[in-house]
Amino acid sequence: MRDLTAVKDALKNHQIELPSWAFGNSGTRFKVFGQPGVPRDPFEKADDAAQVHQYTGVAPVMAVHIPWDKVDDYAALSAHAKANGIRIGAVNANVFQDDDYKLGSVCHPDPRVREKALAHLLECVDIMDMTGSRDLKLWFADGTNYPGQDDIAARQDRMAEALAAVYQRLGGHQRMLLEYKLFEPSFYTTDVPDWGTALLHCQALGEAAQVVVDTGHHAPGVNIEVIVALLLKAGKLGGFDFNSRFYADDDLMVGAADPFQLFRIMHEVVKAGALDPGYGVAFMLDQCHNIEAKIPAQIRSVMNVQEAVAKALLVDAAALRAAQLAGDVLEANAVLMDAYNTDVRPLLAELRAEMGLAPDPVRAYLASGYGEKIVAQRVGGSAAGWGA
Ligand code: RM4
Ligand code: MN
Numbered sequence: 001m002r003d004l005t006a007v008k009d010a011l012k013n014h015q016i017e018l019p020s021w022a023f024g025n026s027g028t029r030f031k032v033f034g035q036p037g038v039p040r041d042p043f044e045k046a047d048d049a050a051q052v053h054q055y056t057g058v059a060p061v062m063a064v065h066i067p068w069d070k071v072d073d074y075a076a077l078s079a080h081a082k083a084n085g086i087r088i089g090a091v092n093a094n095v096f097q098d099d100d101y102k103l104g105s106v107c108h109p110d111p112r113v114r115e116k117a118l119a120h121l122l123e124c125v126d127i128m129d130m131t132g133s134r135d136l137k138l139w140f141a142d143g144t145n146y147p148g149q150d151d152i153a154a155r156q157d158r159m160a161e162a163l164a165a166v167y168q169r170l171g172g173h174q175r176m177l178l179e180y181k182l183f184e185p186s187f188y189t190t191d192v193p194d195w196g197t198a199l200l201h202c203q204a205l206g207e208a209a210q211v212v213v214d215t216g217h218h219a220p221g222v223n224i225e226v227i228v229a230l231l232l233k234a235g236k237l238g239g240f241d242f243n244s245r246f247y248a249d250d251d252l253m254v255g256a257a258d259p260f261q262l263f264r265i266m267h268e269v270v271k272a273g274a275l276d277p278g279y280g281v282a283f284m285l286d287q288c289h290n291i292e293a294k295i296p297a298q299i300r301s302v303m304n305v306q307e308a309v310a311k312a313l314l315v316d317a318a319a320l321r322a323a324q325l326a327g328d329v330l331e332a333n334a335v336l337m338d339a340y341n342t343d344v345r346p347l348l349a350e351l352r353a354e355m356g357l358a359p360d361p362v363r364a365y366l367a368s369g370y371g372e373k374i375v376a377q378r379v380g381g382s383a384a385g386w387g388a
Helices: 005-015 043-056 074-083 097-105 109-129 153-171 193-207 226-233 259-271 293-314 317-325 329-340 345-354 361-368 370-377
Strands: 017-019 059-067 085-091 137-138 177-181 209-214 237-242 282-285
Touching: 005 074, 005 293, 005 345, 017 329, 043 059, 043 074, 043 293, 043 370, 059 153, 074 085, 074 109, 074 177, 085 109, 085 282, 097 293, 109 137, 109 153, 137 153, 137 237, 153 177, 153 193, 177 193, 177 237, 193 209, 209 226, 209 361, 226 237, 226 259, 226 317, 259 329, 282 293, 293 329, 293 345, 293 361, 293 370, 317 329, 361 370
Parallel strands: 017 059, 017 282, 059 085, 085 137, 137 177, 177 209, 209 237, 237 282
Antiparallel strands: none
């Protein structure tokens, strides 16, 4: 696309969903370094998410994670988000932090544990009804550590059974997003380890079941844009959990480790017309800011996604196609690299000016004094976190 007005319009309409858990304390299994001023409840998380939206203008949605974001009154949480200019997005289920789940959740050999896990998933759909959320995001830590520990095929049947029960419960506008991950916490088998497994389950369920690509959930060297292209072709790409990784599921800021990969992924999305909000791909962040300040890190992440999207939108599709059809390998590659090597920061600054925003959202946030204000105000209570 060479029409800069169209590029800017597409960027204005491209929304990025923020993870509530990115605002709370997080860490590794070695240490959680608490930060002053972190939210103490989901309402304060929504306040912080609203800051990210205020400075970027394209992040008006915050995903929640249950039970981390459990509240007595979800209508009040939605109203609070709305009053701050944002809304509640995907509801993420958590069936990996209870003692009962040592050997799995919905794939556990004991039907009592499976029932408990299923009840939680159904509770998440109840919450979606109250928050008006469209998406239920499912990631399972289920798997085994040792050969012979459990029956691999039987576990697939248990997974399918639970997913079908949840699928039945979905309302007309609701979707189930199934996320895969190669390994961790299980080290021998994982019950939904890859996009093929996720796709098989989703295909068996129906249209409202879609696959989520978490960019940190593959083996090193896996070509994620091929997966994205195939899922888009199958009409089964429900969304992304964006983050970057150097080694495993690092959950670092998206675009930090490999901005070129992010561009290649977004190029597939743009080509398929899937950037359009009506297409139904949820562009979510799934990150943890263990050592850096959380709100500016989220702002930076949104900006990193925007840069990749802008570059993908700048690809001269006609020239690329012509070179591809002519078998001109070098020219085709050059067309793509031309877009990638464009400095889109001036374009994004211009876009922000048009949207009434500061050209540099991170600086504007830092100058606002909000960071100092929350450190001063949020004393007492217990800081939110996922308790690694
Ligand atoms: C998982 C997965 C989920 C996220 C949790 C915290 O690895 O990526 O999407 O909710 O971590
Ligand atoms: Mn994820």
